Amino acid sequence: MKIEHAAIWVKDIEAMKTFYVRYFNGTANKKYHNKEKAFQSYFLTFDGGARLEIMSQSDKDKPDQDDRVGWAHIAMSLGSIESVDQKTAQLQQDGYRLVNGPRVTGDGYHESVIEDPEGNLLELTV
Incomplete structure (x- = not known):
């Protein structure tokens, strides 16, 4: 078993993607966007195969999620x-x-x- 990826909620997904790509040589996949859930994510892959998922979601029906930022989960493959x-x-x-x-x-x-x-x-x- 291995840790597959870690995930973090972010406010500005494009700025966070740019940060990890620029400063840590991450490679971003194509952005995933689920319009129904107002959810977006990128998987960033780093040297050695470690991966980070950066995620954002703004859903006016769920006000507790509007300002959600920080680590979201750890994934086990x-x-x-x-x-x-x-x-x-x-x-x-x-x-x-x-x-x-x-x-x-x-x-x-x-x-x-x-x-x-x-x-x-x-x-x-x-």
């Missing part, structure tokens, strides 16, 4: 769809809260999101 589904079921069975999934996201990830014992989000992905 489990290697297969079956492993994601099995680990999700195991954690749910052991009493950990399933936030969403397992599902295929709009940008093609098979994932689920579980809360750890302190409520931090743990994304399980292939």
Whole structure:
């Protein structure tokens, strides 16, 4: 198992992308934009393969999310769809809260999101 990526909520997604590309030699993928959820993200890849997802969302129906910034989750790559589904079921069975999934996201990830014992989000992905 390996940490697949870390994710952070940002206010200005373009400025943050420019910062990480310019100062840390990150390479950005094409921006993902889900208009229905007013959600945008970039995955930045760095030397050695580490990845950072920068995300923004402005949804007037969810005022608590308008100013959301900071680290969002850590993603664990489990290697297969079956492993994601099995680990999700195991954690749910052991009493950990399933936030969403397992599902295929709009940008093609098979994932689920579980809360750890302190409520931090743990994304399980292939």
